Amino acid sequence: MSDLLVVAFDDEATGFELRAELVKLQSEYLIKLEDAVVVTRPSADDIQLHQAMNLTAAGALGGTFWGTLVGLLFLNPLVGAAVGAGSGALAGYLTDYGVNDDFMREVGQKVTPGGSAVFLLIREMTADKVLDRISDFHKRGRVIQTSLSNEDEGRLREALAGEGAPTVPPATSAPEANS
Known part of the structure; x- marks a missing residue:
């Protein structure tokens, strides 16, 4: 079963950046996406769907x-x-593959004009590694809708809010051997 996730941003560019990061994560086999659509709202009357695949x-x-x-x-x-x-x-x-277009337009009404939302249909993911990578988007995104469990949704909200996001210690080099 797939999970639906909708994250909104106050600008258009961040939505496209998040989708690009998730596509990169997919190429690293950390997430399997069925659909990833960026919905933009250039003006109060206009909602545009940017499908990942034509x-x-x-x-x-x-x-x-x-x-x-x-x-x-x-x-x-x-x-x-x-x-x-x-x-x-x-x-x-x-063909309407993935998330229903009418549903995306309806939820897109909640996006502020000039903003964007990323609609994701996730088949599988390695949650801890994905959340680490998208925590770079903290304080920029807010979760609008999700079908995740309450626990997973809470972890996602924390990662996007920047609160309690796991920190990765800096890489250290191995000590050099004396010869």
Whole structure:
């Protein structure tokens, strides 16, 4: 089961920075994200969703491949590729993977104009290491909504507030051997 986490910021840049840091953590196998969307609110009337993956482009690419393959079977690969790209793009456009877009727009109304919110759908994470890394965002973010347990939510709130965030001792070098 995945957990939903929504963290809001007073500026747009910090939301994108947090998403970039979490993608980096994913490449280090510390977290598995199903979805990571930054919602910005440039003005009181406008809410924009910045998806991590463009499903329309991915659908068009996959559709082109399969359309070409089917077209080769029927001796018309160009028509197959064109039809495949069109249907793949349409399927990608109509697909709502991860967090529901309407839900993100609704919660995005709580974001202050000029601010942002990061919507995360987390499959797995090594909580202590992830919280250490995102504690750099302390005093900049606030948790709006989460499906975490009360204990984990409290730890997350502490990490973002900068209170009781674990400190890492400075690295020390090994003593040199005398020869």
